[in-house]
Amino acid sequence: MAHSKIKLPASATIVLLFGFVLLSLQLMSSATQGSSELGEMYSWLLVINTLGSVILLGLVAFNAYSLVRELKKKEAGSRLTTRMVSLFVLLALAPAAIVFYFSVQFLHQGIDSWFNVEIDRAMDDALELSQSSLNQRMTWHIKQTKQMADQLRDKSEALIAMEVGSLWADSGALEIAVFSNQGRVLASSSVNPSDILPHLPDEQIWLQLRQNKEYFAFDPGDNDEMLVRIIVAIEADQSRFLQALFPIPVRVTDLADSIEFAFIRYQEMNFLRDSLKTSFSLILLLVLLLSLLAAIWVAFISIRNIVAPVKELVKGTQAVADGDYQQQLPVMNQDDLGFLVESFNQMTRRIARSRDETRAAGLEVENQRAYLETILANLTAGVISFDAAFYIRTANQAAYRILHIPVSHFVGETLPTLATLHSELADVLNAIQSLLEKADDIWEQRIVFLGPNGRQELLCRGTPLFSQHGARTGAVVVFDDVTDLIQAQKNAAWGEVARRLAHEIKNPLTPIQLSAERLQHKLSKELQDGSAEFLQRGTRTIVQQVEAMKRMVDDFSEYARPSKKQVEKINLVDLIQEVVALYLPSGIVFSTKFASDRVLVEADPVSLRQVLHNLIKNAQEATSTPCRIEIKIAKVSRNNTDYVELGIYDNGNGLNAEQLETIFDPYVTSKAKGTGLGLAIVKKIVEEHGGVIWVDTSYNGGAGFLLQLPVFEFGNFK
């Protein structure tokens, strides 16, 4: 069974507390007046109220300590609570202290005003008057008693017994008695016949009597009456004493009692003057303390209740500031603060929804961007984007592959800056920069430049980018390396020419040659010696030229014919050494520099041998002085593929800029007898083997060619 906890609402607790405080203070106030039975409980009420004050002080101190700790921890709402509590305490304490001060002043002055010299003197005089009146009455009764004693002196006990009655009747005393110094009653007479024994003196009276021979004093009688007891010695030897009890008139007694009561009361109040002040001040202080402490404690509770939603709001705001938009605060009350909390909850819900939407949109944009980046990265065309100031923003992988520089590492730089760092690309980069700056619309341009791999031709297309408002925001340049494409187009064209030449020229050559030989055969015997010799020279020339034309046509056919490679793994080093050995007798000085003595490539050995022959012959023919050829083999990596780089350098005249552009074109030759197909065939064979060849423009000692072939195995470095 679940336990149910009965919890009083805060307001009921506060009302009960204040009720208890007020009741306690009222009881103590009533007790102070002394007019009620609560006087007996005064000390307990004082202790209870003091304990209550201490408990309240403890509660207030605990709350204040907690508040200070919260302040040190900079907890939410602590500063607002402190300000409100401080304000409340100030507002409550100031008027309370003023009221307390003036109340105490008024109280002290009021108490002091009860007493003055005139009243003191009047009270003393009144008491003295009463005492004089009583003393006068006593003096008269003493005289009267002594006269009676004189009448009884020297008389026998029997005579005394007879006269006592008449003396009592004449004196008006309540009782007259004669007794010996041993305390034996000799005679007595009383107004009350039932009193057999007179009121004999006690020990103390006897003591005084023996010392002073007489005794007189006021005695309390029965029924709150007052008596005058007078005892005198009858004889000089104190053998017998006469005791007379005289009544004080009731009126006199009442008046004397009244005066005495007033005097005593006044004296007591005068004596208690300081105590009264202290006591009233204490009560006032307790009232003030209890009220103030209770009010401050209740203020702590109330202010904490008020600040609680604000505290929650501050925490919620901090959470929102930290990015937690799931904060939903409890709505405690349907008041203004409750409305504020509800508004906060609505705000966080909307922010969370907006955040989710923004995040989704951002994710979509990111996906799109990643998709575009993937596309760009996998494009064969190089793409470089620029901002409005022509600083590089992005560059794809193809740009690196085409330009051979990691453009993406230079984001934030300009093309001229890039050109200064890579001088071999300065022409193309500056050309693109110039086009970018000038163009207001889409542009397209072919740019030829000498790159690290030789002559390259780029087809560049530029597109300026504009914002919706027409402001220029940047540009995109897309470029493609069309070197191979154009070369292929050229090769195809030249192949077609060769095929047509072979078809159109070679066919008539055989009849021409046969006809010339037949003419020689038939007419040589019929002609004279001179004519026959002329004919023979003529037909020989025809046959020789036809043979030459046949060889030329065969070369063309060879160049145009698709290759028939028989690929096998060959050691390039061995192949080079074989070819070089053939040329050693011709006086060419070879120097080799191989990174390894085992470089396996998958290639047609015949084709590769022709490549080497053509390059060595080319160097030999281009060199007039003693020919020196340097052959180098190195390993390079490009696009995650290992290549063997073969360099062949001569000490000839080198190549000029014009030659560089057409050196690998067919029918281009600087030699008188050359067909111009040597280097074209070399390039064709190299490309058929998946390699590239270009002129090493950095070499200035003659002509240098670099060719790269995919390597199957590259042995250990020497």
Add this chain to the structure above:
Amino acid sequence: MLCLHIAPGKAEAGEYAARIEYADLEHIDDGYDVQAHIDYRLSPTAKEALHKGVRLTWDVSIELRQPGVLWDTIIHKHKLTYSLQFHALLNQYVVQTPFDRSEMFLTLSAAMNFMAAVHDSTPIPAERVTTGTPYLLAVKTQFNREQLPIPLRPVAYLDNQWFLSSAWYTWPIQK
């Protein structure tokens, strides 16, 4: 005389604290009568208050205890209340005895002497006391601050001028 006088079991600290000088049991017809003598000492403040009309009250407590291992068993207890007041008109001191009797004295010492001699007229019944059993007779006098005027009470609890009570004084009694 059946009791045995030995030095009191406790001493009281305080300049004006009363002291129980002796106490004993006196055998009477139907029981035992308690007799004791108390030395009351009035501080100057108490004397001044008395002469200004403040009534001073003492409660004399008497207990007959049977000693135990852990605690004593009280087999008889009685309280006697004395009050002392100054009669300004007659210039005498009035002692109100426990038996609703007023005694007037010309001097303060006479009044104090009267109060000092405690004579409990309510005897301890004889059947409560077993022969041969050791007992303790405990006496103390307690100044009753709650009988003072209300404004004086808080001060009386704090000012040693009003510390007029005695501690418990015990005497072993062997019947």
